[in-house]
Amino acid sequence: MAKSYRPQDEEPRIRQRWLQSGCFASQPGSSRSPYCILIPPPNVTAALHLGHALNNSIQDALARHARMKGMDVLWMPGTDHAGIATQTVVEKRLALKGKRRTDFTREAFVAQVQAWKDEYEATILSQLQEMGASCDFGRTRFTMDPVCAAAVRAAFHRLFDEGLIERGRRLVNWDPATRTALADDEVEMKDVDGRMWYLRYPLEDGSGHVTVATTRPETMLGDTAVAVNPRDPLAASVRGKRVRLPIVGRVIPIVEDDYVVMPVSRGGDPADAKAQVASGFLKVTPAHDPNDWEIGIRHGLAVVNVMGPDGAISDRHGWTDVSPEAKALVGLSRDEARKAVVDRFRRDGLLEDEKPWKQTVGHSYRSGARIEPWLSEQWFVKVTDDRLRGAALRAMEPAQFDGEAPAGQAPGDGGLRFYPARYARTFQQWHENLRDWCISRQLWWGHRIPVWSRPAAGEGAAVGAAAPAGGAMVPVASAWANRGASHRVRRRDDGTLEELLCLPEGGDALVAEIEAAGFVQDADVLDTWFSSALWPMSTLGWPDPKAFGMQGLLERYNPSAVLSTAREIITLWVSRMTMFNRHFLGGRVPFRHVFIHPVIQDGFGQRMSKSLGNGLDPRDIIHSHGADALRYTLLDMTTDTQDLRVPVEMVDPHSGESFTPEFTRAPSGHQVAAPLQRSPRDPAKSMVSSYGAASGLATPSEREPLARNTSSRFDLGRNLATKVWNAARFVLANAPAPAASVRRADLDRLDRWILSRVARAVRLADAALSEYRFSDYAAACYDLLWRDFCDWYLEAAKPSAKQDPRRQAVMLAVLDAVTRLLHPAMPFVTEALWPAVQARRAGGTVEGLALAGSELLAVAAWPQCADELQDAAAEADFQRLQGLVNAIRNIRGERQVPPKRRVILHASSGARALVSGWNGLVEALAGLESVQEARSTRGSGSAAFPFEGEECWIDGLVDQADAGAERSRLEKVIADRRRAVQGYQGKLGNAGYVAKAPPKVVEETRAMLAAAEADLAAAERALAELGRA
């Protein structure tokens, strides 16, 4: 065996063994209890980043732990088609070649996206395997697989049929760059330096003007009213009046509405930032502002849409009264139009004022374009319906609900629990502010909406004649309805009747027929989250598991055990999965627990972002530190409250050395590694940083290669992997023969101590994992392996290891237990060691520590510890030994005694009994030549120390006595003990403390005072002795 663990040598081999053995495959037919985790399917947009590595390390630790606990584990892997994101990256690539989506047919374009998807899906799956993820790869899903498509069709049809899906002309978040609607959660709010303009609108009767304040003057083309607060002192003077809109010439009313904020000068709230800038008159543009839309509804205002889907001014989307002057603005972009409108107002003396104004404006989370609230016809899921929103809220565990919990007695009610608990509140509040969910996207990549429509005819027209305004869908009884289609008619805003057919899953036989009847399929696709929301069901075969050979999976693995995901996902995805799973599966929750993991940040506390290039590729860490180091370190950092800060370093491709790069500030304000970096070894050579490559500011070449990144943060895990590797080397070298079986009665105190520590570590690990405390799990492994096993047990075992078969058996058993305990975090190194450890153990047993044999560690049993293994007496004794050894080592260290030099301990009866009771262990661990009775006279050059209140000293530290050093050392001890004594005395001198503190605590304080006093006296005696010498 090599002196240190070399991940690159072992990982590919181990990965092969796992995959060949099929040990990660779920066993739905087995009698073991099921444990299921559904991977949050990563986007096929790009390769996995460090955040994925964290989430997958978490899920794999849980999956491997459950598997070793004897459960039937299904960790379902898969990827997500990410409609807008994937389409955008492909379109961007086409744009480099000067092409656009519309240069292709829909089919040809989708084929190109498909090719991209295939490439990245393969990358993602191979990354998962590189990390050691124990997914059931045979069941890998993609959200556009036939099985997922069937679920989408079935779900859509049922929601449509139940009236939970509707179509309507509403203001949506419109991305003019990609020309699609977006859901609220796809909009990113960004701070922008804008301006506030004050525009004068002349009153129609010539009696003056009103001044409106706006940040978006271009929308005035679509104004259909001016609003004023009825409590505004000026309201009466304009009551019933109208204004003539400049440029357009449209005459519009002045309406009164409470929504309008009054300026501070007229009674507005000075604390309200809006009141600071408000003029008291609000231009109302129902087609271009959500609040104005509401005002429009309240006052029955006209809706004038002055923009096209590209965000440019247009007279073809609902603007009919275009004046000759306004005509000149048609075709201008939003920004050009803004400038033009302001120029006109300025020219005409109607621009009263303008000032800088900071505002936050929505941007598309994909294209980055400014979002336009735009009027268009879209599909919505009525998530605010109690059947959906109410079901999600009732799923919450009552104890985590803030306020009166709505959970009822229905199946699944109260069945959802959040870890950490505080995220339950986020979930709850999100639902309380929920709006209907816009699910149509004007894209080509995604699940096509399964609805066909035509202008109403026949039965549709007859039924529709009675359809109300407002777009409500009215069922139509028809032959198509009898054959499974959901047939509806509705009255559109323009009064025309639209007839709709939603075909069920498997209902495509009707397509030719209805298309012949004039029905046309909706061109849009569904929001990706619609299929993601069905992930816990679709991956298990819903709605028809038999059709896909998945009988029984849905019943067995849904609800899954836990969903592990990121914070921002609580709102959209967890909610939607909960609503859909409950709605379609009789109230069942999709998972019992939701674990929210931390966010990974770079060394400056900035979120890692691929587009920014400040992130770490997990493959780089695997390259520099190994997969185990990556996984262990991430788990170790995963606490309840802190995000993970991982400073990024670079690896010099010329020398292989790691170094801290030069940082610079990106235009976005982020701290990033400068595009070009000089080699720290040879300043003549340079390299390109990942920011350089991502931003296009530098291009990697043979002379200036792209540098990999790394982080010394992962040294922790790498060192631990080497530690377990070397512990195994030592044990295997010292236990050459197959291990015997040992009974508990055969064990000495040292063995009983380490076995007690093993039992404790297993207990801690189980408790930690069951509550998603990954850092505590990692620490329990670390402490057992490094501190207890290596530092103390193996050191203490050295003198006896080679001769004592019983010691060898225990050593091997503990090593075996350690590899099992560590396996969920570090699967590769532990699996690599496993065959040798098992061969040497050869079925030998240690009574009380059950470690069933197995060919692969991945499916070996988790250690089972009998209660007797916990040995408080052995632990207490060992702690005394550690106390004495530490005291001696401390003196040796301070006096710089070389390790090889043996010293003589002079001890009183208590310490001598301790030493002799441990059969030479203290001598070995503390480097003692002999132990002698403490007599009243001490040799010069000796060093004294108090131990359990008795004076002990050490002789033979150095050849030359150094009284000065000894004096100052003792004075330090005395000062320390004196401080302790004063502290305890102070407490006990406090009448309130003695009277009110629990008697047990007071008693402990008394004991500690006595011990400190005895130590102090011993040290003072030693100092006095030194003075005499």
Place this chain on the structure above:
RNA sequence: GGGCGCUUAGCUCAGUUGGCAGAGCAUCGCCAUUACACGGCGAGGGUCGCAGGUUCGAGUCCUGCAGCGCUCACCA
């Protein structure tokens, strides 16, 4: 603006129901000791963000303030 979190050693973070402040890394000293220098043994380093309060006792509980971060909302 609403909600949530954070502020403890140079750095990254723990700190259970209030009861003498911890770990890893970094620093310093000793050590080529036959598992491991990705190592061993020691050491130094903290008025626990600030100000009040509750309590016999506060890093821990309460109030206020400051700074940082996340998230939701806000385009007058």
